[in-house]
Amino acid sequence: MDVCHVDEVGFSPTRVPNYSGGERGTRVEVAYAAPAGRRVNAIGVYFTDGRAAGHFMYDTWASLPKSRAKKPRKTVAEMAAQHGLTEADLGVLDSERFIGFIWTLAGRPVEAGSDWVRERPLWVVLDNYSVHKSGVVEQERGRGQEAGIELIYLPAYSPKLSKIEPVWNDIKHHQIPVRSYAQAGQLKQAVEEALARKAELLQAKAIKTTNVSQSPT
DSSP, X not given: OEXXXXXXXXXXXXXXXXXXXXXXXXXXXXXXXXXXXXXXXXXXXXXXXXXXXXXXXXXXXXXOOOOOSSSOSSOHHHHHHHTTOOGGGBOOOOHHHHHHXXXXXXXXXTTXXXXXXXXXXXXXXXXOOGGGGOHHHHHHHHHHHHTTEEEEEOOTTXXXXXXXXXXXXXXXHHSOOOOBOSSHHHHHHHHHHHHHHHHHHHHHHHHHHHHHHHSOO
């Protein structure tokens, strides 16, 4: 059996540093960029047990300020380009995106039919976020069970039980050294680089742990 933890996280243009340092008598300042509707969100999965243990994968998308004009003067593509993004970089976390991510992490091929079944059972551990328990997700849950995928919901108000939370914490506080970005595109690039770096670290740690456990005593 394989077990993984899935969760979402958001990144604002400016994040408060968890600690900093400077010369005695001087004030450390971090440049501030108002969010103004700009944000980079991510959904991730961290495998804790099974053949894929240590594997971390993710998807990201950006949000931009909504136009207050009755007739927007710019297209979505033009708005994205203004922030250093493409239209494909934009999106929101809805039930369809969540379901697609679950099927992807489960390893279902794009061309697979409705009778596809996973080689090994998979438990997907989740919190009680509304998207995770939407009517659309509940309808798809039965298909997932037939394919060997079971959604396991944590007790309410217990984020510490999710084993992906320490992953997000390290990414936010240690993997993104620059704390403020003037452009959403710059923030998205920094977030994706941090996510990729963390994925490599987790994979290397998993390989090292496996080698140690298999070494003769």
